Amino acid sequence: xxxxxxxxxxxxxxxxxxxxxxxxxxxxxxxxxxxxxxxxxxxxxxxxxxxxxxxxxxxxxxxxxxxxxxxxxxxxxxxxxxxxxxxxxxxxxxxxxxxxxxxxxxxxxxxxxxxxxxxxxxxxxxxxxxxxxxxxxxxxxxxxxxxxxxxxxxxxxxxxxxxxxxxxxxxxxxxxxxxxxxxxxxxxxxxxxxxxxxxxxxxxxxxxxxxxxxxxxxxxxxxxxxxxxxxxxxxxxxxxxxxxxxxxxxxxxxxxxxxxxxxxxxxxxxxxxxxxxxxxxxxxxxxxxxxxxxxxxxxxxxxxxxxxxxxxxxxxxxxxxxxxxxxxxxxxxxxxxxxxxxxxxxxxxxxxxxxxxxxxxxxxxxxxxxxxxxxxxxxxxxxxxxxxxxxxxxxxxxxxxxxxxxxxxx
Numbered sequence: 001x002x003x004x005x006x007x008x009x010x011x012x013x014x015x016x017x018x019x020x021x022x023x024x025x026x027x028x029x030x031x032x033x034x035x036x037x038x039x040x041x042x043x044x045x046x047x048x049x050x051x052x053x054x055x056x057x058x059x060x061x062x063x064x065x066x067x068x069x070x071x072x073x074x075x076x077x078x079x080x081x082x083x084x085x086x087x088x089x090x091x092x093x094x095x096x097x098x099x100x101x102x103x104x105x106x107x108x109x110x111x112x113x114x115x116x117x118x119x120x121x122x123x124x125x126x127x128x129x130x131x132x133x134x135x136x137x138x139x140x141x142x143x144x145x146x147x148x149x150x151x152x153x154x155x156x157x158x159x160x161x162x163x164x165x166x167x168x169x170x171x172x173x174x175x176x177x178x179x180x181x182x183x184x185x186x187x188x189x190x191x192x193x194x195x196x197x198x199x200x201x202x203x204x205x206x207x208x209x210x211x212x213x214x215x216x217x218x219x220x221x222x223x224x225x226x227x228x229x230x231x232x233x234x235x236x237x238x239x240x241x242x243x244x245x246x247x248x249x250x251x252x253x254x255x256x257x258x259x260x261x262x263x264x265x266x267x268x269x270x271x272x273x274x275x276x277x278x279x280x281x282x283x284x285x286x287x288x289x290x291x292x293x294x295x296x297x298x299x300x301x302x303x304x305x306x307x308x309x310x311x312x313x314x315x316x317x318x319x320x321x322x323x324x325x326x327x328x329x330x331x332x333x334x335x336x337x338x339x340x341x342x343x344x345x346x347x348x349x350x351x352x353x354x355x356x357x358x359x360x361x362x363x364x365x366x367x368x369x370x371x372x373x374x375x376x377x378x379x380x381x382x383x384x385x386x387x388x389x390x391x392x393x394x395x396x397x398x399x400x401x402x403x404x405x406x407x408x409x410x
Contacts, residue, residue: 018320021280022323024280028273029328033377036270047225050248051126051221055248056251057227057228057231058232059217059245059251061075062242063076072216074213074216076243080241082215088231088235091221093126093221095118095119095123095218098206099216099217100170100210102115103168105165105168111156113196115201115206117201117203126219133185138185139200145205147200148186149199150189162182164181165181167209170210172210172211282389282392310394314391328382329374329378332378
């Protein structure tokens with residue numbers, strides 16, 4: 001089109017201004033895409049930390065658990081729920097657990113714990129803390145009367161490997177039941193809060209102690225954390241007996257809430273960056289329109305409609321935006337790729353290699369997200385922002401009065 005060729009030629013009239021505008025657009029969009037990459041990486045970090053710390057990406061829980069959060073509640077049909085979870089597309093691994101509040105004691109030392117009954121064959125695939133036992137070993141399939149403790153619990157009990165500890169819990173009809181458990185493994189995570197959450201026995205031992213049969217939850221790990229909602233919906237349609245599925249965000253709303261707060265703060269900063277870029281582009285475009293008032297007056301006198309002038313200025317803006325997108329990609333791609341590969345290391349800020357949030361380990365190395373989404377995202381942002389910034393200059397050009405413009409020019 002003639003107007004398109006004219007717009008491209010107009011962009012090259014003032015090379016210095018054009019270069020400065022393109023560089024400004026490119027730097028602003030590069031900063032925006034870097035922050036978006038880290039935002040997406042933060043989503044994955046929170047989901048991974050929550051899931052691998054025992055919550056899971058999705059969990060099947062008994063009816064009413066969402067409101068009461070009763071650890072003694074049991075699934076209506078845990079075997080069916082487990083089989084359904086295993087056959088659901090996108091599921092990488094599953095395990096079953098049962099829980100109860102208990103006291104563990106050795107001599108005169110007593111520690112209140114949440115005693116967790118597990119399937120030793122599948123638990124390590126869903127709980128990162130028991131994949132590598134610091135001292136001793138993990139529970140063996142078919143083994144009863146043994147326990148794996150966190151280092152903090154063992155220290156408070158003054159217990160070591162092969163020591164026998166007494167576990168006491170509320171049994172059927174409110175009776176007090178006890179069982180002797182031999183310590184076969186101790187997990188030292190480096191965090192006292194995380195250590196206090198590790199007190200695992202075979203699920204049969206919890207059943208014997210409490211009189212409550214079956215499992216209280218089916219924990220599901222997804223192959224892709226972003227599929228958690230889809231897996232929950234698929235499970236909900238196939239579960240029976242009133243059991244329900246919940247995602248990690250529903251199970252640990254503090255994780256989801258903190259993540260959303262961080263994302264909102266990052267979006268606010270990104271909006272400020274883009275606003276500065278928009279103002280710079282609008283100023284440059286307005287200056288270009290003012291310099292060409294006589295030209296627009298002549299075009300108007302020759303019969304060019306106001307709408308055509310608006311399109312002309314916006315086409316110039318689109319050309320600047322495309323050039324800015326190329327600059328932004330040239331700056332952002334290597335930077336985002338590097339941070340996606342090595343991460344942003346914040347250990348110096350936190351003072352340790354790990355820190356805990358709501359009892360879950362958070363790795364202080366934030367990895368960005370690198371993918372094909374970057375190219376269309378940058379192009380849409382650069383072109384869209386530049387055209388938005390050029391709306392007022394385009395409107396100003398369309399309202400140019402030929403008589404006034406030509407008289408001022410003379």
